[in-house]
Amino acid sequence: MGSLVGHVLPGLAFFLLGFWHLFNHIKLHSLHPNPYTSPTWFPTPKSRHLELFLxxxxxxxxxxxxLFISPARHQPLDPDGTIPSTHLHNFEHSSISMTFFIYAAFAIILDKISPKAKHSLTQFIAAVAFAQQLLLFHFHSADHMGVEGQYHLLLQTVIVVSLTTTLTGIGLPKSFMVVRCSSDEALQRAKSLVNIIFSWTLIAVIIFSMALYLVLAKLYGEKMDYLTLKKEEDLELEVEEESDGFESQKEGKLYAVMDIER
Structure with missing residues (x-):
């Protein structure tokens, strides 16, 4: 189905990035539910653009x-300068990576320049990256059949969801097994098992996401309530101090008037 470097590591990278975004979106919404705006990336305390640099x-x-390490000659071209058919998929995968590199680079530039359309432009570049990824996986040069093809089909579903939510963020900012099948019956069974595993994974993701949301909402929500209560108490204390000061001034003026009359 594919190598560790070509499939598992990129998948792990996207998983970690998705978890990072899930955590920060829930945290941000819990702390600021009313002025919440869905960002494309999240700064970190020590390095603002760490996510984009990674x-x-x-x-x-x-x-x-x-293009350079995996190929036997450590370069992807034939001696005559053409792209060999066996390396077409390498160029497709590297093109996806290049687009995400461009997205991160321009996200940093837009954040530093800070134009009025910074948020929309950053979301648009991210959407283009997901759209290109969907296109290349759908019209892949390697015809993935059987179970591997089923995984690629389900992967395209995930990409569609990522693309849709990224595009939605522009207009509404506030809102892996190697299997060999000996017969057609075994192939159909394997495809069904893939669908079941995908469904179970989806259910697990939903449960995990909701549990994480409830925990973080309770954690950061309580902090927000505490901060609000503290601000109200500080405000009441300031009002009382001002009132006491005003009363003292009135008493001082009254005694002064009495002294003058005497």
Whole structure:
């Protein structure tokens, strides 16, 4: 089905990035539910653009593996300068990585320049990256059949969801097994098992996401309530101090008037 470098590691990278976004979206919404705006990436305390730098590094490693490290001659072209058919999929995979590299690079540039359309432009570039990924997986040069083809089909479903939610963020900012089948019956059974595993994985993701949301909402929600209560108490204390000061001034003026009358 594929190598560790070509499938498992990129999948792990996307999983970690998705978990990072899930955590931060829930945290941000719990802390600021009313002015919440869905960002494309999240800054970190020590390095504002760490997420984007990591995307660029991972994309560069992916491109290097596909075009220069994995090929036997450590370069993807034939002696006559043409692209061999056996390396077409390497160029397709590296093109996806290149687009995500460009997204991260321009996201940093837009954040530094900070134009009015910064949010929409960043979301648009991310949407283009997902659209290109969907296109290349759908019209893949390697005709994935059987169980591997089923995985690719389900992967396209996930990409469609990512593309849709990214596009939605523009207009509404506030809102893996190697299997060999000996017969057609075994192939159909394997496809059904893939669908079942995908469904179970989806259910697990839903349960995990909701549990994480409830925990973080309770954690950061309580902090928000505490901060709000503290601000109200500080405000009441300021009002009382101002009132006491005003009363003292009135008493001082009254005594002064009495002294003058005497």
């Amino acid at each position: 995307i660029m590094v991972a994309s560069s490693i992916s491109i290097s593996m596909e």
